[in-house]
Amino acid sequence: MKASLVSACAVPPPGSSPAALEAALQTRLQEMARTKAAVEQELLQCRAQLDRAFAVTEQIAGLRDPDDIEEALLGHYGAMLHAGGVYLDRAGCTRRVGLSPGAMPPVDLVPADVRAALARHIESVRIGRKTIVVPAAPELGGAHVLLGAFARPGAEAGVVVVLRGRGAPAFETSDVLASESMLLYGAQILNNALTMCHLQRAAVETVYALVNAIDAKDNYTSDHSERVGLLARLTGQALGLPKERLQALEWAGLLHDVGKIGIPEKILNKPGRLTESEFAQMKNHPRIGHDMLSPVARFAPVLEAVLCHHENHDGSGYPEGLAGQQIPLDARIIHVADIFDALTTRRPYRNGYDRLHALRLLERDAGRVTDPHVTRIFIDALWESARGGANVPGAAAGGPPAVPPAS
Numbered sequence: 001m002k003a004s005l006v007s008a009c010a011v012p013p014p015g016s017s018p019a020a021l022e023a024a025l026q027t028r029l030q031e032m033a034r035t036k037a038a039v040e041q042e043l044l045q046c047r048a049q050l051d052r053a054f055a056v057t058e059q060i061a062g063l064r065d066p067d068d069i070e071e072a073l074l075g076h077y078g079a080m081l082h083a084g085g086v087y088l089d090r091a092g093c094t095r096r097v098g099l100s101p102g103a104m105p106p107v108d109l110v111p112a113d114v115r116a117a118l119a120r121h122i123e124s125v126r127i128g129r130k131t132i133v134v135p136a137a138p139e140l141g142g143a144h145v146l147l148g149a150f151a152r153p154g155a156e157a158g159v160v161v162v163l164r165g166r167g168a169p170a171f172e173t174s175d176v177l178a179s180e181s182m183l184l185y186g187a188q189i190l191n192n193a194l195t196m197c198h199l200q201r202a203a204v205e206t207v208y209a210l211v212n213a214i215d216a217k218d219n220y221t222s223d224h225s226e227r228v229g230l231l232a233r234l235t236g237q238a239l240g241l242p243k244e245r246l247q248a249l250e251w252a253g254l255l256h257d258v259g260k261i262g263i264p265e266k267i268l269n270k271p272g273r274l275t276e277s278e279f280a281q282m283k284n285h286p287r288i289g290h291d292m293l294s295p296v297a298r299f300a301p302v303l304e305a306v307l308c309h310h311e312n313h314d315g316s317g318y319p320e321g322l323a324g325q326q327i328p329l330d331a332r333i334i335h336v337a338d339i340f341d342a343l344t345t346r347r348p349y350r351n352g353y354d355r356l357h358a359l360r361l362l363e364r365d366a367g368r369v370t371d372p373h374v375t376r377i378f379i380d381a382l383w384e385s386a387r388g389g390a391n392v393p394g395a396a397a398g399g400p401p402a403v404p405p406a407s
């Protein structure tokens with residue numbers, strides 16, 4: 001081992017004394033120890049940056065709104081660079097970014113002051129897209145400054161200003177590299193998020209196109225689907241369901257009767273009661289709706305509710321005759337909202353019931369037709385919305401629903 005070390009370092013001149021050889025070896029060993037420590041330090045920094053990148057990815061995985069994603073990205077970016085303050089300058093406006101835990105003691109400067117002090121550098125970075133480091137800027141009380149270009153698709157080029165307070169370590173080359181990587185990564189994530197937004201908008205437009213198609217065919221459903229969607233969302237909120245589930249519930253409400261597109265208009269708009277054969281055809285609409293939507297992956301979260309929104313709590317419903325907890329929760333919610341809206345809507349063979357009557361009928365049939373717990377939550381949520389003045393179908397006009405809450 002010693003021989004290989006000696007051969008790897010500068011070999012003393014021939015005839016050197018054993019003491020000179022020993023000294024050369026010691027020098028080489030010290031150099032190697034310093035190199036090892038520096039490599040270890042660099043590895044630790046890389047590890048910390050990787051951890052930060054994972055933390056960012058984990059946090060933004062649940063976000064959909066590009067503004068929320070940008071805020072989370074820049075917050076973690078500041079923490080990764082041990083910043084005391086991060087500012088984003090875009091479209092002539094400078095704002096302070098909230099930092100994630102792990103940041104240095106705050107550098108609390110007014111955004112307009114930061115912009116005024118660094119205007120020349122900000123424009124230089126915006127135009128040249130190069131990172132700039134300004135050590136101990138006197139116009140900012142000796143704070144260390146790093147400025148990086150941050151592109152957001154569809155928006156004017158932004159510049160991120162990172163500050164470390166006076167006395168904190170100055171920015172080094174490794175900070176510049178980390179900043180550039182993170183800002184590039186962030187721009188790619190934002191681009192993906194915006195693409196998702198466009199897809200989401202296209203999906204929403206598809207939903208409304210389908211709802212319009214039902215409305216055009218069935219006189220009764222005009223606005224019915226929209227009201228059921230809103231009532232279902234309201235009930236989901238009262239049940240404490242997560243945001244994504246609420247969106248699915250609203251879509252399920254909008255689309256629950258989409259299968260009526262496959263039912264003859266003479267049945268849909270028949271002024272009198274349906275014959276047994278006509279009712280048998282009508283009972284196909286949940287299955288038709290389910291089969292229409294199932295090829296589109298985006299509609300997967302609403303399929304069960306569409307298929308099961310006419311299943312009754314006691315098993316007497318259709319198409320499967322499911323009972324109780326066998327019926328998916330979203331379908332039980334849609335079922336209650338659908339019945340309430342149907343009861344309060346004018347039909348060819350009767351006027352719409354007032355809300356008091358409709359809620360009493362809902363309560364009467366809870367446990368037989370609808371899930372009793374969901375029905376109670378629905379009534380309480382309608383009551384609460386009316387008290388809060390919310391614009392909820394069946395709750396806004398004429399004061400609160402007359403059936404009082406359970407508690």
Ligand SMILES: [Fe+2]
Pocket residue numbers: 256257285309310
């Ligand atoms: Fe239906």
